[in-house]
Amino acid sequence: MSLSIRVNEKAFANGGRKTSVLQDVKLAVENGEFLTVIGPSGCGKSTLLKIVAGLDGNYEGRISMNGREIKSPGIQQGFIFQEHRLFPWMTVEQNIAADLSLKEPSVRKKVDELIETVRLKGAEKLYPRELSGGMSQRVAIARALLREPEILLLDEPFGALDAFTRKHLQDVLADIWREKKMTMILVTHDIDESVYLANRIAVFTAKPGRIHKLIPVDLPFPRSRTSPVFQSIRQKVLKEFEKTEEFSFQEGSGI
């Protein structure tokens, strides 16, 4: 009962027309739970994450953490944005440290460790414009991890990474989650990823975004992607997801 999410309605005024993006999203996320969110592109996943982070207050409903309403963002709710959002005038290490001073030995040490973890050794002094897509994404991940927030909200954090770096960072994330007992909400398009990491998977439908199904994943860690149980859950998620697509798109899904 730690994080309680209730979004009765979230709408945007698009060109004067009011468009409802989220409706009746009710979720209780346990302390230390790992929730993954999947759903069709444009269904409102990022919007939900922003609301939970306190970045967007224009909605009907209430988000509360341990009973206290979340009205503004803060370091307790870490956020990895979908589009990296690095400060273009800061180098990689400065971006990770952000408002903290690299001259402080403790910060310096942690930053160096994280650079090692996200495999950016040698790129510390590069500016964002000199980074590849995947490198930028890893900087954003390191920046969020440095702060060790209570809740970590991740919006497709591994989208631009190759299969191996991705798996490496999935494991890093799972380790951190277990070690620090953080609560994590991860938006992803990778069903494998969602099954690999989650306690629970929320499958969203689109227009407006609603929770279509909540699927628990009761597997011990570390998980094996090839185990039959894993595959059966994966199939279940896929099937539920397929249904949501049918809701929103008439044309053949092409699969």
Added chain:
Amino acid sequence: MSLSIRVNEKAFANGGRKTSVLQDVKLAVENGEFLTVIGPSGCGKSTLLKIVAGLDGNYEGRISMNGREIKSPGIQQGFIFQEHRLFPWMTVEQNIAADLSLKEPSVRKKVDELIETVRLKGAEKLYPRELSGGMSQRVAIARALLREPEILLLDEPFGALDAFTRKHLQDVLADIWREKKMTMILVTHDIDESVYLANRIAVFTAKPGRIHKLIPVDLPFPRSRTSPVFQSIRQKVLKEFEKTEEFSFQEGSGI
């Protein structure tokens, strides 16, 4: 012998230090071939694509199309950028039309068709800041497809899309490729995707980026992802890819 790529050396001056990013990349891409490129994050895939497009002339080597050297970009070499790059002051449909006039009926018709294809019906009048990550990516795809270039260079075009939209667009792309006999070079992190679409897969190593292996994919279309041949090629690619990772990173790969 249609598109000939030869990059002896491509280096960046990062903070005064010269870093070699690509070395000895030699590739001959047939007319109408579908080449996919995979490799670790930051190995130089995007850089290579930019060189092929004629966007970056500062390298040692030569890119030529049908014998003529490519020195500057143009509509014959279509490009879908990794970071969408939409014009923020244009709506979705204006972004797709870009320099073409939407008042021209033929343009209008094509744009409307493409909007349908990339499933953005209803979002025509939205500005980029009102789009979700996946929606922006689809706009960028539609923009490139509108021009029907001879060569289409795609830099992780489906990275931000959910599984189903992704599959839909993969099929759309495959259809277009077969119909228009375009030459396509697609950078991706999704090994399934690369096997599903390619005639040939180029696996890159990092630091500096080189071609580690060229793997032909001799499968008829349409392909089934579950067929044993598909899976065996997939395994082969994965194994080769794993080797490249070992080249470049000392730490355990975490898989």
Added chain:
Amino acid sequence: GSNGSGKDLKVINIGVQQSLSPLLLAKEKGWFEKEFAKEGIKVKWTEFQSGPPQFEGIAADKLDFSQVGNSPVIAGQAAGIDFKEIGLSQDGLKANGILVKKGSGINDIKDLKGKKVAVAKGSSGFDFLYKVIDKAGLKPSDVNIIQLQPDEAMPAFDSGAIDAWSIWEPFLSLKTIKSDAEILVDGEQIDRYSPGFTLVRSEFAEQHPEEVVRFLKVYDKAVKWQKAHKKEAVEAYSKIKGIDKEVVENVLDNTEPLNEPITDRIIQTQQETADFQYELKAINKQIDVKEVVDNSFMKKALKGGDDE
């Protein structure tokens, strides 16, 4: 010879300074326009705030006639601008003075020693101030001279930031009538002329001598009218410029307009001023002020009467 060279003349340019001159009256009444229209010539008026731009206008062939004070004329001549002084427009005996506040303790010009005195460099007040200092038996370095344009000197004077102010009409009248200022000394008391001149561009005078005469005749009419109709003149100026009649009347009393040949006495005063300015390095060469004086037009204008 009213035709001939007058043929190609389409328009004459007259400069008028923002002070109370009969030129303004004539402009209001359209006398010049009427007179020159007979020759098919248009009149174009241009208003100026000070002397120097008028010389710039003459040098650039954009101005044919104007009226300027003594100091700018010397500067103009030193700068090699081609003009002729064709008449004396005022003697300026009472047009310059040094203002002090009532009860300021400065009762004699000798008291100026060590005081802050404002003046605009290059103006007639500048020349006047040096003359006063000389008369008082002081050296310029004995007085703290501060260079301020009139509109800047005024607040400084009002707020007591300066002790005295060497200035000309209409400020003398304005200040003495409207506030608690008094005139410490004026030109009459030290017998110092600050003449004003009517000027013509030399080239114009050579090409159209008869129009120069015509100009002086019309101006003469305005001067005479002002003298004869003092009340109406005060009324008119007050309306044009929007200032109190009382002030206007006082100003007119102190700056009686003239339209006369330039006398040797005036030339001598001018020469002294020029030499003095050279001494101060305000102008960079010695000049002979006689060279720009040309009384021939005035003589023709005054003796001719109604020649048409």
Added chain:
Amino acid sequence: MRAVSSNTPAVGPKPAAKHKPAAFRLAWGKGFVLPVIIILLWQLVGSLELISKTVLPAPFDILLTFRDLIASGEFFAHLGISIQRAALGFFLGAGLGLLFGLIIGFSKIAEDYLDPSLQMLRTVPHLAVTPLFILWFGFDELSKVLLIALGAFFPVYINTFSGIMGVDSKLFDVARVLEFHWLKQVTKLILPASLPNILLGIRLSLGVSWLGLVVAELMGSSAGIGYMIMDARQFSQTDKVFVGILIFAAVGKLTDSFVRVLERKCLGWRNSYQGNQK
């Protein structure tokens, strides 16, 4: 702190979003607080006769003078001609500034040859070049308009130029890939991308044009607000000077507000501009 409220406007239950007109009116009102306080203090100082009237007339006296000026019709004659001059000068100067900014921002060759000369021209004082203007253009409207245009040129020029320099090269790449014709590059990429800077330049230019009147109307003029001020100064009519100053301030503020409304309209696509609405 505004930095904390950069949300996009939403159709939500928050009352703030619904009562925008009222909020707008309130914001307007707030802008008057400071001027009103100053005017009241000023009137107080004036009424107590702490300062000579010729130096600082009280607001009420200024108002009376203003009324007289309006009644006599003098005021609108001055205002009309001044607005005409300023507008002509502004359009000429800002138009050329935009043109040169575009050309020089677009072409490195043009920059190398022209920009240094223009930068030198920029710090040539108006008051010092009036003689040249008199020589070349006489005392007529032309020289006044040109003098104003000279001042209006630079802010737009520099802002446009720098706006173009600031256009994201990634978008340039897109334009190159799509083979934009140069005209399309200008209209579809460069102009919209540098619009925030251009509008800024226009705001500054408008101010400069208006201020340029004072110098322009110093030379051979007999009408206009600038002339009115300088003429009144000659005769110590300080109240009239202040009427002029207030008109300058008011017109300046008005034109500025106008451009800012334009800004709000034209820059709706900006992801950042929202901050200003709250």
Added chain:
Amino acid sequence: MRAVSSNTPAVGPKPAAKHKPAAFRLAWGKGFVLPVIIILLWQLVGSLELISKTVLPAPFDILLTFRDLIASGEFFAHLGISIQRAALGFFLGAGLGLLFGLIIGFSKIAEDYLDPSLQMLRTVPHLAVTPLFILWFGFDELSKVLLIALGAFFPVYINTFSGIMGVDSKLFDVARVLEFHWLKQVTKLILPASLPNILLGIRLSLGVSWLGLVVAELMGSSAGIGYMIMDARQFSQTDKVFVGILIFAAVGKLTDSFVRVLERKCLGWRNSYQGNQK
């Protein structure tokens, strides 16, 4: 067209990249082409005595006057005091402009209350307020410096304010998520993000400060380049006026170049700025 060459600088075989200093020198040289042509034409016009010397003295005469002024020591005395005044005024005005721009850009309340008044002040003509400055601050250095500062204030203020308005709200969101202290928000987000605009404001302000000298040194001054010009104008010593004008142009260009070097240094992180190097 520069738009075609937005590549990042690379260590490549292209000779262009290697010979930068030479290219730089060449670009410098190009800047002189136009002025030199103008000066030659001008000398020709002067030598043929087509125009009165008082209106437009020939370059050679101006040079002679310049030599005399330097020889007499008069010139450097004027220049020194003017630079001092302009610098003081600039630092004061631009500093306050930056401060107010930051405060008003940062806080909506401050904007509502202060910005309208400041916008009104912006179009109050300097020439018209000099009497008030004399009244309040006397005719010493103080009032001159303040007058210059008044002019220098606005370009920096408006550019800073507008730069802040233009900061990407997405980055603001990051700062909020990371709970930046307001000071860090300013130093790590707002200042760097609006630096391009601030530097632009500084360039404009430097020009204005320098130009402000002419008006400031009109009042109660007996030294300075502005005074020298206006004094020479009084005495129709046009050659001296032109020496002043040329010094204004030269110093203006120099300070401008200085800020642009600064720009190049500080904005290395920009993805766009590369365009300027070629």
